Amino acid sequence: MFESAELGHELSKGEFRKVEPRLRADLLDAQYALSQDGRFPVIVLISGVRGAGKGETVNLLNEWMDPRHIFTSAFDKPTDEERERPPMWRFWRALPPKGKIGMLFGSWYTGPIIDRVFKRSRPADLVRSIDEINRFEKMLADDGALILKFWFHLSKKRQKKRLKALADDPETSWKITKRDWDFFKLYDRFYAVSEEALRETSTAWAPWIVVEGSDPEYRAVTVGRTLLEAMHRRLAAPPERRAKKSDAAPLVRPVDNLQIIDTLDLSVSLARDKYRAALRKRQRELALLTRHPKFNRHTVVAVFEGMDAAGKGGAIRRITAALDARLYRVIPIAAPSDEERVQPYLWRFWRHVPRAGRFTMYDRSWYGRVLVERVEGFAQEADWMRAYAEINDFEEQLARHGAVVIKYWLQISKSEQHKRFKLREKTRHKQFKITPEDWRNREKWNAYQVAAADMIERTGTAQAPWVMVESNDKYWARVKVLDSLVEALEARLGGRS
């Protein structure tokens, strides 16, 4: 992949002076057109070897364009707030909103490549990272992002020369540290590992652009022109008018119409005294588990989904009652804010991912994408179809970082829902809970049940299982929710301490 970036590409200073003013003006124009258009973000990754002009190029692009609309992020050591979340959290934080350019100096590639170069990870780890990156970038691209990945390359000879030149010049010698020479000693290994990474991640939706980094004029104009053309092409594309139909195999109903939700026995119930005893016992166990010596290396991410009036809020409150208020956050999911709307749809859930030793409970969640957005047609088919895999990736990252991810589907019968709606209308302080929209959703009962069945089938994983909760009886439902949470947490912590 690097051969053509070792040819000694260069651009004369005279030529540069000729093309620069026009390129600069065009980039500025494109930047404003992007801002006006507002349909997509531009994500620019700047990676490559030391001494190949990555920093200079970022600085130059910021100089050429309007730095007020560029979000430049460098990823050095993670902060402690970042370390307490899955590794991708810091990159989600840095994503530019639609209409803006994000310049990422260092990226999700840095960790996997460096770890492999220094043998802190095994070959299989790199393969897995590459796979995750491809899926992440696919998600960004499907969401509309224009992704440009620049790799700045230098041949071994040139890198050595360049590092020496920087070290010898009193103006720049501060830039070169022992770490750079340590890296240089591993040039061949770095070459091999990054070649593998680039090859495997040079996808149709996010191809790598390898730039020879020895000549400042050549690399600047190359990056500038590539960026400009990519923006031009995307801005000129017609806004998508036709509905995005998925061309994957369609979701088909079981021919016997039997789905998992139907197999639930909604008649199960618990007597009041048994409920109270079980509740007390489980809440006590849960409280103790939060004081388990290992708990501060873990988190709990609990998702509550179910038809309106299924008892999500009540179940959540039976959990929070057991917890210290400092340890949890309940996130009710309603319409996204305008800052959330200009980001990929998972962004607004990522921002609430708990830090170590904490719980986040989502009252409705990212599953809205494949429930309400699907049923009501707010998301196009191709978008909600891809959401299943994107969600699985998200939850896998949480689980791998130590989260207990548990998802509840609270199932009630249609007649039970009717009873509860009527009761809400009658009860003074429950009236706020019932709106005309609830009645409208009820008319789509069957469509929601189908969507829920697909969701459970496609996102029920070992690391983030769905717990099906028979909820016609609230006592039964609440105890089952607590039972499974306590068990999942115990399993993760390896016993009750």
Place this chain on the structure above:
Amino acid sequence: MFESAELGHELSKGEFRKVEPRLRADLLDAQYALSQDGRFPVIVLISGVRGAGKGETVNLLNEWMDPRHIFTSAFDKPTDEERERPPMWRFWRALPPKGKIGMLFGSWYTGPIIDRVFKRSRPADLVRSIDEINRFEKMLADDGALILKFWFHLSKKRQKKRLKALADDPETSWKITKRDWDFFKLYDRFYAVSEEALRETSTAWAPWIVVEGSDPEYRAVTVGRTLLEAMHRRLAAPPERRAKKSDAAPLVRPVDNLQIIDTLDLSVSLARDKYRAALRKRQRELALLTRHPKFNRHTVVAVFEGMDAAGKGGAIRRITAALDARLYRVIPIAAPSDEERVQPYLWRFWRHVPRAGRFTMYDRSWYGRVLVERVEGFAQEADWMRAYAEINDFEEQLARHGAVVIKYWLQISKSEQHKRFKLREKTRHKQFKITPEDWRNREKWNAYQVAAADMIERTGTAQAPWVMVESNDKYWARVKVLDSLVEALEARLGGRS
């Protein structure tokens, strides 16, 4: 202040069982009314001595009300992202939006009180902290926040008994650590310091409510009722219809009509060759200063204000050209997002305060409050009048934490502005920079000049000075901006290293 909280207040369990269901339902109702109303946040501080039931009360309130609409924050050790900002940054982050309840466990009082108890600060430091807190809370209250400050108290005898009881019970012994007993040894000192702090911060807009903490039923009902009544009263208040006129002394024009802006000699200019030499020299100096060994303990907060087309963007870009793109962020200030609109107006500037070793440049800023919002009538007189002092407080906090705060007013003549508008209309890639709004603002030239003169007079401080920049000549202006930035940074770092 604590005498009446040592009387041995209590409420029988029977009485509690009688009042609790109603109180609970009423609180839930009030919480939803608050959410519907959406005009103000409720900020509840939970402070006081150890063992007085602070945690239990927060948990109980979360249980009584809907935890989805409560933002509970505990302030333990600051994270490193917090440590790199002024101490108040973490509290700004935790402010609840309008319509919600924020429960702050530990608060801006904790640090000043504890530091004084352990003699890590001097008496004068506490006085200054108290003064700052009063101004901060006044700002919140003026912005509409309902502030409830609960102090949980125990007499010395009762605290000892309580700590012993907790330590002896195997269920709760984990809660009591050596630190609690170390604290207890300082009871008298803690009593004296916190009494002073409470006395001096029990203001009309944010009074303290001292609660005896020994009886769980008494303290729960006291806090619950107080919160309920405060919410009721505020929700029942009619929305303010009449314009909020300030009743402070009005701002009066100098009787000779001479203001500082008029004394600027706008004819000053710089020849192109001198400009280029000065620019190169200053940019080099600035770049070197960012590598000064002390710089990573400081930040730069630079504000750019001026009439349209005064050259703010151009001046900013002459600074950023000298900097590594990883070190700065340029924040263009436009209309607030909806997440910003439900917070006090300084919130959206606080969130961009740079971490250590970084620059934030604001292209327009919090001064919009006393410029465009004043002139266009977007803010009421009482609101922009108080903004001068609030802004001074904000900038003082930045400066005290190590920021170089520098503010530029770029002054051009009215005819120069006209010339630049016309030029923008003619130049292809500058057309986006000129809108009908610019022409409309121009009609209010004099009102803006008066507002700017007031602003400069009232917010020009030693720690955050205004630099008046004669900007009819762009070369002159850019060099002056760089000159003063380099000098301010040098002064702060104590020389060029």
